[in-house]
Amino acid sequence: MGVKSYQELLVWQKAMDLVAETYKVVKLLPKEELYALSDQMRRAVVSIPSNIAEGQQRNSTKEFVQFLSIARGSNAELETQLLICVRLGYLNPSQTEAAFNLCQELGRMLNAMITKLATDH
Numbered sequence: 001m002g003v004k005s006y007q008e009l010l011v012w013q014k015a016m017d018l019v020a021e022t023y024k025v026v027k028l029l030p031k032e033e034l035y036a037l038s039d040q041m042r043r044a045v046v047s048i049p050s051n052i053a054e055g056q057q058r059n060s061t062k063e064f065v066q067f068l069s070i071a072r073g074s075n076a077e078l079e080t081q082l083l084i085c086v087r088l089g090y091l092n093p094s095q096t097e098a099a100f101n102l103c104q105e106l107g108r109m110l111n112a113m114i115t116k117l118a119t120d121h
Contacts, residue, residue, distance in 0.1 A: 006056035011109045015049035015071070018102040022078065025099050029090050037090075041081045047074040048106070065117050072110040079103040 006012050022045040026038040048071045055067025082100050085091040 003056070006053040009052065009056065011106065011113055012049050012052045012056075014102065014106050014109060015052055018075075018078075018099065018106060019045050019049060021099040021102055025082070025085070025091065025096055028095055029085065033090065037081060037084065041078060044074045044078040044081065047071065048078070061117050061120070065114055068110055068114050068117070072107065072114065075103055075106050075110065079107070 003009055022041055026041055029038045051067045051071040051074065055064040055071075058064055058067065079100065082096045082103065086093055086096055
């Protein structure tokens with residue numbers, strides 16, 4: 001891939017943006033969701049850049065693709081949790097829009113990266 005560090009990967013940088021945005025959204029949730037949905041959302045979003053970083057540091061493209069796939073799954077999980085927040089009336093769509101849009105963009109980036117790595121090897 002030609003990168004020395006996962007920090008150079010645009011997909012990792014975008015995932016870090018999503019972490020910051022999701023933490024802002026979680027602060028808006030009602031207190032009764034402090035240990036339920038908000039906890040799940042924080043775990044899911046932190047998993048995304050963490051898996052990208054871990055996968056990039058592995059010794060094989062196959063392992064990297066596996067970790068990118070895990071990140072993609074966590075991204076879909078977070079996207080679902082954002083939709084749940086809106087559906088339950090905890091947040092309105094405008095409060096989740098930035099995070100949701102980042103999720104969708106990140107999903108496309110992860111798909112493209114997985115496809116490229118899988119077809120290159």
